[in-house]
Amino acid sequence: MPVAVLPLHRRSPADAPRPGLRRNLRRLVGLAATVLVAGGLLAAPAQADPSVEEIEAQITEQWHKLEPTVEDYNRVRSQLKVNREKAKKLEKRMQPLALQSELAMGRINTIAAKYYMTGTGSSTAYVGSLLASGKPGRLAEQMALLDHLAAGERDEISKVLATLERYTDKKKELDDLIATQDKQQKHLASSKKQINAEIKRLQASLPKSVVKAQGCPTITGVLSDKANTAVATACAQVGKPYVWGATGPSSFDCSGLTQYAWGAAGVYLTHYTGSQWNEGRHVSHDDARPGDLVFFPDHVGIYIGNDQMVHxxxxxxxxxxxxxxxxxxxxTGFVRPA
Structure with a gap:
């Protein structure tokens, strides 16, 4: 008996899923997965914690942003200190001149009153207006009045007024500069605070065993007793923490360490690498000896020979x-402090 062969069923195009339906199915699957992850029923892919090396790289990146800010802050701070000292000295020099000016103006007013009372002179109305308005405020007005006086009186009073005017103008320049630098200092301090906060956040995630201190090797070739003191002092600080703006004895930043080490030898260095670059004699790498300062962009250390430094x-x-x-x-170069 012959076997009947049934024809294979072919799906008509009308039975095939439509593209729009496929897209909707994919969306539904994705939505279901999202709901399961949010509900804790399906585990999301784990995010690996950053390694120690990655965290250190991030700290270094943030430090490279902070270091120029630190150096700018130290520069502005050292300039402010100098300018404020100048302003104080000028103020002291102005005090006797201010008294002389008061006496001179009293003399001017006495003579001007005489001109006004007697009606003598060609500018009685001008003199009267000056008396009515009080003391002349600027040198030009004062000199205009002095033209009415005798030559001896004019020379005596004008010298005092001219000197006082110069000091007053100079002090105003310094006061304006100090005000500008105060604003710069506050802006730099704010930037430093923000970057430092990020560095501290990253440091908090580091294992405590990552930070290690290395001792100084045997050092030969020290040129002088002062250099020997500076090197020995710098080596004695090995292991103490870096703290921005610190000058010892328990913590240091880069220029604070060099200032502290050479300060022990009786040599003053400014707490700013830009100034320290000019506070000694420049020497070549071949001529560099232990105790010399070795400079990098925005950084400085104490050279100890054999291409090594304490910093x-x-x-x-x-x-x-x-x-x-x-x-x-x-x-950048080497400097031998004076």
């Missing part, structure tokens, strides 16, 4: 010994 690196690290080629910055 305060950056937040999260301690004062330590490092190769001058292992700080991520090119060597």
């Amino acid at each position: 305060a690196p950056q937040p999260g690290q301690s004062v330590g010994v490092a190769s001058i080629y292992n700080v991520g910055k090119p060597v």
Whole structure:
């Protein structure tokens, strides 16, 4: 008996899922997965914690942003200190001149009153207006009145007034500069605070065993007793933490360490790398000796020979010994403090 072969069923085009339906199905699947993840029924892909190396790289990146700000802040702060001292000295010099000016103006008013009372002179009305309005405020007005006086009186009074005017103008320049630098200092301090907060946040996530301090090696070739003192002092700080703006004895920043080390030898250095660059004699790399300052962009350390230095690196690290080629910055030069 012959076997009947049934024809295979072919799906007509009308039975195939439509593209729009496929898209809707995919959306429904995606939505269901989202709901399951949100409800804790389906685990989301785990986000790996950053490694120690990655965190340190982020700290270094933030420090590279902060270091120029620190240096600018130190520069502005040192300039402010100098300018405020200048302003104080000028003020002291102005005090006797101000008294002389008061006496001179009293003399002017006495003579002007005589002109006014007697009606003598060609500018009685002008003199009268000056008396009515009080003391002349500027040198030009004062000199106009002095034209009415005798030559001896004119010379005596005009010298005092002219000197006082110069000092007053100079002090105004300094006061304006100090006000500008005060604003710069506040802006830089605000920037430093923000970046420092991010550095501290990153440091808090580091294992405590990451930070290590290295001791100084045996050092030979020290040129002088002062250099020897500076090197010995710098090496004694190895292991102490970096703190921005610190000058010791328990913590340091880079220029604070060099200032502290050479200060122990009786040599004053400004707490700013830009100034320290000019506070000694420049020497070549071949002539560099232990105790010399070795400079990088926005950084400085104490050279100890064999291409090594003692320095305060950056937040999260301690004062330590490092190769001058292992700080991520090119060597700018060497300076031997006076």
